[in-house]
Amino acid sequence: FLQRVMLRQATLSEPGDVAWLLASYAREALALVEDASALPALDSVRKALSDALGLEFKGDKGEHFFRSTLVQTLFYGLFSAWVLWRNEGHTGRFGWRTAQWEIRVPVLRALFERVASPSNVNTLGLLDVLNAAADALNRVDTMVFFAKFRQEHAVQYFYEPFLAAFDPALRKDLGVWYTPPEIVRYQVARVDTVLKEELGIADGLADPRVYVLDPCCGTGAYLVETLRHVAETLKQSQGDALMAHELKKAARERIFGFEILPAPFVVSHLQIGTLLQTLGAPLEGDDERAGVYLTNALTGWEPAEDKKDERVISPLIELEQEREAAEEVKRERPILVILGNPPYNAFAGVSPAEEKGLVEPYKEGLVKEWGIKKFNLDDLYVRFFRLAERRIAETTGKGVVSFISNYSWLTGPSFVVLRKHLLESFDSFWIENMHGDRKMSEYAPDGRTSETVFAITGMSVGIQQGVAISTWVKSGKSGEKRVLYNDNLTAAKAADRRADLLDSLDEPDFDAQYTRAMPAPSNRFSFRPGDDMSAYLKWPLLTDLCAVAPSNGLMEKRGGALIDIDRNALEERMRLYYEKAVPFESLPGSLHGLMQPHGRFDPRTCRSKILAIERFQMDKLLRYCVRPFDTRWCYYSAVRPLWNEPRPTYWPQCWEGNAFISARPARVSDPEGVPINFVSVIGDNDALKGHAYYFPIQIISLNSFTPTGPQQTLLHLDDHQTPTANMSPQARAYLAALGFPDPDTDKPTAELLWMHALAIGCSPAYLTENADGIRQDWPRIPLPGWPNPPAEVAPLLAASADLGRRVAALLDTERDVPGVTGLVGVRADLQPVGVLKTVGNQADFRVTAGWGHKGQGGVTMPGRGRAEPCMGADGTPALNVYLNATTYWANVPKAVWEYTIGGYQVMKKWLSYREMDILGRPITAEEAREVTNMARRIAALVALREELDENYRAMNDER
DSSP: OHHHHHHTTSOBOOHHHHHHHHHHHHHHHHHHHHHSSOOGGGHHHHHHHHHHHTBOOOHHHHHHHHHHHHHHHHHHHHHHHHHHHHHTTOOSOOOGGGGGGTOOSHHHHHHHHHHTOHHHHHHHTOHHHHHHHHHHHHTBOHHHHHHHHTSTTHHHHHHHHHHHHHOHHHHHHHTOOOOOHHHHHHHHHHHHHHHHHHSOOTTGGGSTTOEEEETTOTTOHHHHHHHHHHHHHHHHHHOHHHHHHHHHHHHHHTEEEEESSHHHHHHHHHHHHHHHHHTTOOOOTTTOOOSEEESOTTSOSSOOSSOGGGSOOOSSHHHHHHHHHHHHHHHHSOEEEEEEOOOSSOOTTBOGGGGOSTTGGGTTTTTTTTOOOOOOOOSHHHHHHHHHIIIIIIIISSEEEEEEEEGGGGTOGGGHHHHHHHHHHOSEEEEEEEEOOGGGTOBOTTSSBOOOTTOBTTTBOOOOSOEEEEEEEEOOOOSOOEEEEEOOOOOSSHHHHHHHHHHHTTOSSGGGGSEEEOOOGGGTTOSSOOOOOTTGGGSOBGGGGOSSOOEEOBBOOSTTTTEESOHHHHHHHHHHHTOTTSOGGGSOGGGGGGTSOBTTBOHHHHHHHHHHHOOOOGGGEEEEEEETTEEEEEEOOOSTTSSSBOOTTTGGGOOTTOOEEEEOSSOOSSSOOBOOEEESSEEBTTSSTTOOEEEESEEOOGGGOOSSSGGGSOOOOOTTOOOEEOOOHHHHHHHHHTTOOOTTTOHHHHHHHHHHHHHHHTOHHHHHHTHHHHHHSSOBOOOTTTTSOOTTHHHHHHHHHHHHHHHHHHHOTTSOOTTTSSSSSOOTTTTTTTEEEESSSSOOOOOOSSSEEEOGGGOEEEOOOOEEEEEOTTSSEEEEEESSSSEEEEEEEHHHHTOEETTEEHHHHHHHTTOHHHHSSOOOHHHHHHHHHHHHHHHHHHHTHHHHHHHHHHHOTTO
């Protein structure tokens, strides 16, 4: 509030302050426009934008998008008019009413005129806010402002802060993130080099035959950098006089940008105009404009099926003219380079209907040929990939593509046909994995979470997505296809990763920085280097073994109100929640998550429904697997919406005596470690990264389970609830061929394949040799001779299952393991592991070493903590893991400390939730002993690695 008051009265000079203040006025204008019940006077604008850009404005989100677009057009039109007015040397006061006379781009001028007409301004009550915005511009110290504004990338800094302050939700939907200059410079430089070295174009981007397109140019960063690169080349070869002429010609006639949103379209024109003016090649008059067009880049590449004279003419003739100019570029210009940062997600208003099945070629054969039944190819970046392939490889016949994008396409199973297509269309690829996937907490080598590469200190947190830069060339040269992959850009700090990227341009042997990938059908044309997958793909998927599809675990989304480390605390608050005499307003803060609206969750309605149906029951307090080796308590009810996802098909299988193998459908974390876990209690949806799915070992018919009422407590099977083996017909036939008993009547046989899968999934050799395949899908399990095994396999399989049972016992925190856990009888090799020690006379159980902290929204974030190297009792590297300054668990082997299941570093993750500031109390002596037991369980698992590897090799019939 104080900042707003001060900026509304002060002299302005900082571009960021001007952007913020204009955004605040724009936000007021948006509130006025959104309050208007209808905008009949602007229906023509709605129709014009819809027709010309292929946009739809349906529903609340679409309507908000339309009205926000109008306000952005109004304020960015105003701002651009002021910039041009000042650049022409005008003095005195600037007025918004005459702004339209200063706007040079016809389509923007037309839109501004429509929105800012006297009738619309008066009807919508915008007069005061427009006067205030113009007054703010008149208070700018222009000399200081423009000195900073004309600096490199200053205009780009203007749009993202504006949208973040004006409409942060829309900014996220649109994917408006500032692309760091190092990324832009790198891509442009690489394109220039590839043009010279692969296509034999000596002048690279400066050659007049090179037509360049950024199909999603946003605020114009790539276009500006391309023009700057061209200017440097021209200056070196032709001198200043010819440079200005050629540079302006390039900006107008062969370096093009497409943008679908008016506001960044304005900024793009401003950036290019400012650059050209700085370089002595200013655009002059209304006839000279940069080659940036307001258009939908994904449509209009082919002539309309209707005849020209039958086509609907836009109610804004300028939009029609803009469309025709853009389509002339799309259809007539021999585009040789496509580059940029395509949007990763769809946003409100985009209609793929006019794209005429753009990405359909990437879906052909996914189900029938590749067996991929679930896929997602609707992200916008995939459409831009197909656009680039079609334009460069299929139309021009040669050229270069350079994109920074979501990196999922490099290995994801959904993209196998896309990769195959690109390999057929292009000759060479250079891939830079820039890491930084905060959604999966991707770690750098120093153990700290990597920032997204888009993070700019003090300016932008950037999109939370792992990305890769890819450069593709179609040269027409004969020879083997090349896919070169660089995974060395792993610094934790985004700025360091970007600096390393730029430094790589100076390497004398550039290609030596890369590792060769060998895409082939056997590895689903993976663009990451890895081993051949032909043997792996013959094995059955984990999902091929089950009769009942795996279910996600429970999903709470109630702020932890239904889950607790402390059973007594959970019981106390749930008793209060179920007590009808306690008013909703009097419920304690510990139930905060059940008292706040969230999405479709209405807390009052939910409680009323719960109290009308059921009462508090002690036997609904159940053990709950939150993470591997982290078992807590939950209060379960199947009555929606107490739990966000109570999983009605999963819960009935959680009967006493049953157990589950949990896994995930694809890797989302690096490192992931073991992708399979054993669980004997109810499990959480996020117990593994990528969401945990639970395969029950035995199943009961859902017809014998009552989904409401007192049967919601953990079931004790009775006479009419006879479990059967969760085994597919093919799996049953496989075991029958080996002479095993009926799995429905013999429990060891019912669990045999699942225990075998567990033993295989924990084998380091299996995980290393099949990393590419395991990354892409459910784990595949080696079953010799599948589906028709030789008889000699039976004893091998039985032995593997026995080994899996030993692994299961170590993973199951609900039962002791003789020789491993407890106070007495512990194996000699495990006795020194994880012993609690203290520097003083008495142990301090407060966890204050910095293992975790509360992040945004109260989410627990991991910290660095304190783990000091030492030499283990067996002479191998170990760590002393500290609770605080005086108390620690001694001699935790390094392999134990680093042991990871489903993307979670087990011991470190457990500690992060027990930090004093998060837990609110010291851990108990029993909890401290639990860590010792955890370390010893994992040490026993590590000790089994050689045996697990031998078992895997015995089962791998391809060896």
